[in-house]
Amino acid sequence: MVAAILLSGLAMTLIVGVRYLIASGGFALATRLRQPGLYRGQGRQIGREIGWSLASAAIYGIPAGVVAWGWQARGWTRIYEDVGRYPLWYLPVSVLLYLAAHDTWFYWTHRWMHAPRLFRIAHAVHHASRPPTAWAAMSFHPWEALTGAVVIPALVFLIPIHVGALGVVLSIMTIMGVSNHMGWEMFPRWMVRGPIGRWLITASHHQRHHEQYRCNYGLYFRVWDRLCGTDRGLGDFGRDLRKEQA
Ligand SMILES: [Zn+2]
Numbered sequence: 614m615v616a617a618i619l620l621s622g623l624a625m626t627l628i629v630g631v632r633y634l635i636a637s638g639g640f641a642l643a644t645r646l647r648q649p650g651l652y653r654g655q656g657r658q659i660g661r662e663i664g665w666s667l668a669s670a671a672i673y674g675i676p677a678g679v680v681a682w683g684w685q686a687r688g689w690t691r692i693y694e695d696v697g698r699y700p701l702w703y704l705p706v707s708v709l710l711y712l713a714a715h716d717t718w719f720y721w722t723h724r725w726m727h728a729p730r731l732f733r734i735a736h737a738v739h740h741a742s743r744p745p746t747a748w749a750a751m752s753f754h755p756w757e758a759l760t761g762a763v764v765i766p767a768l769v770f771l772i773p774i775h776v777g778a779l780g781v782v783l784s785i786m787t788i789m790g791v792s793n794h795m796g797w798e799m800f801p802r803w804m805v806r807g808p809i810g811r812w813l814i815t816a817s818h819h820q821r822h823h824e825q826y827r828c829n830y831g832l833y834f835r836v837w838d839r840l841c842g843t844d845r846g847l848g849d850f851g852r853d854l855r856k857e858q859a
């Protein structure tokens with residue numbers, strides 16, 4: 614049994630690590646094509662980002678592996694496979710519930726980690742990326758990675774979700790985590806600057822967090838930032854212009 618749990622933790626670590634390398638590598642390649650030279654001179658920073666991210670893969674992978682083992686071997690969790698078990702409308706609702714719960718947890722723990730002492734201990738690693746690149750998606754100190762690692766493994770015990778919908782949640786988590794750090798906006802202007810962008814977080818919003826620190830703490834939605842007065846609007850990637858001029 615112990616061996617099976619260890620194996621599951623190891624397998625999940627590998628999956629999270631490989632998923633990171635593929636997603637960040639893919640967006641880094643897109644950056645090279647769309648914004649050539651954007652990461653020029655950041656080679657050493659990227660090396661650190663990859664190192665911290667791979668350490669985070671183990672921290673995310675181990676609890677996920679234990680829960681995955683319990684799901685398969687012991688019937689833990691409220692993950693279901695029979696799509697007819699709940700009404701079909703529940704599929705998108707469950708995805709939204711997961712994103713909203715994760716966003717809420719992230720907003721408050723993130724804001725908390727900006728308190729000076731905790732910032733130094735846990736969150737400074739993430740902000741050492743100045744500006745971040747597509748490789749910074751999981752560039753967290755182990756303490757911070759731990760606060761993120763418990764979210765989905767805890768939610769699967771609380772909120773029923775179809776295994777496919779869980780896959781959608783994890784994909785959104787990965788894609789947004791990477792693209793929010795890559796240093797340019799991939800979504801069309803009408804979306805980011807229009808009514809949708811007033812509530813959804815994309816790279817333009819998170820960029821401003823990395824520039825100004827004490828604002829724009831959210832993960833997927835701007836709801837908490839707006840409610841708590843910490844939303845300072847969208848960044849404009851001014852450094853792109855500076856680099857072009859240099
Ligand atoms: Zn960030």
Ligand SMILES: [Zn+2]
Pocket residue numbers: 723727736740822826
């Ligand atoms: Zn921060």
